[in-house]
Amino acid sequence: MTKVTFIENNGNRIEAIAEVGQSLMQVAVNSGVSGISAECGGACACGTCHCYVVGNGLVTLPTPDGDEADMIEFVIDPKANSRLSCQIAITPDLDGLIVHIPASQT
Numbered sequence: 397m398t399k400v401t402f403i404e405n406n407g408n409r410i411e412a413i414a415e416v417g418q419s420l421m422q423v424a425v426n427s428g429v430s431g432i433s434a435e436c437g438g439a440c441a442c443g444t445c446h447c448y449v450v451g452n453g454l455v456t457l458p459t460p461d462g463d464e465a466d467m468i469e470f471v472i473d474p475k476a477n478s479r480l481s482c483q484i485a486i487t488p489d490l491d492g493l494i495v496h497i498p499a500s501q502t
């Protein structure tokens with residue numbers, strides 16, 4: 397089990413227990429996080445699962461590459477810690493991950 401904390405753009409914190417192998421997007425959707433609509437269902441084709449990873453995530457997550465990096469160029473307000481949550485697979489070393497939802501995604 398991996399604990400993930402989502403911080404919605406209104407400041408609301410949602411703590412979730414994620415299972416290894418789930419995508420971070422799936423965890424957000426299953427937890428009712430506002431702002432992750434995931435319109436393409438995880439195909440790395442919409443950018444509506446955009447998030448900012450902080451805390452433990454910066455240490456353990458590799459930088460995005462390939463299709464994910466290309467798609468991040470098209471999201472609103474990309475930052476150095478931008479990721480597409482559908483492209484992040486939950487692993488035990490992500491325990492403590494903190495994820496901010498961009499203000500543009502309400």
Ligand code: FES
Pocket residue numbers: 421434435436437438439440441442443444445446467480481482483
């Ligand atoms: S759900 Fe569409 S890019 Fe992640």
